[in-house]
Amino acid sequence: MQTAALFYRLSITFWTGGIALFTFILTPALFKSLSRDQAGQIVGILFPGYFRWGLACGVIALAGRLVMRTGASVPVILLVVMLALTSFQAFYIEPRAAALKREIPSFDTTPREHPLRREFSRLHGISACCNLAVMAGGIALVVMP
Numbered sequence: 043m044q045t046a047a048l049f050y051r052l053s054i055t056f057w058t059g060g061i062a063l064f065t066f067i068l069t070p071a072l073f074k075s076l077s078r079d080q081a082g083q084i085v086g087i088l089f090p091g092y093f094r095w096g097l098a099c100g101v102i103a104l105a106g107r108l109v110m111r112t113g114a115s116v117p118v119i120l121l122v123v124m125l126a127l128t129s130f131q132a133f134y135i136e137p138r139a140a141a142l143k144r145e146i147p148s149f150d151t152t153p154r155e156h157p158l159r160r161e162f163s164r165l166h167g168i169s170a171c172c173n174l175a176v177m178a179g180g181i182a183l184v185v186m187p
């Protein structure tokens with residue numbers, strides 16, 4: 043039981059910390075230091091691993107929580123929602139956004155009003171909301187007993 047609790051806590055902490063690191067430190071540093079096209083290319087390369095990391099941490103956390111059998115259903119429901127949001131990003135949003143990026147010659151020179159850029163921005167906004175919701179869920183789980 044203690045091992046399950048340890049894996050549960052560590053995986054939630056690593057998942058939430060990874061989101062915070064990627065969202066608030068790595069990505070802004072790349073977009074500040076490089077052109078939009080270069081930074082976007084690097085972030086695009088990192089995204090599949092970023093989502094796999096979240097899914098792996100989420101599955102480990104859910105398994106750990108289920109083994110703990112503490113009777114608290116709120117953390118389990120929250121983990122399932124977080125995993126669903128991460129899966130939606132990984133298997134729906136990210137592939138579509140990546141396909142759009144391949145069709146846009148340059149984010150530095152293509153106007154924001156261009157239909158492909160507008161669709162990319164829409165997908166990016168949805169992904170950002172999902173990302174923040176998963177991070178908020180992770181923070182809630184870290185402080186929950």
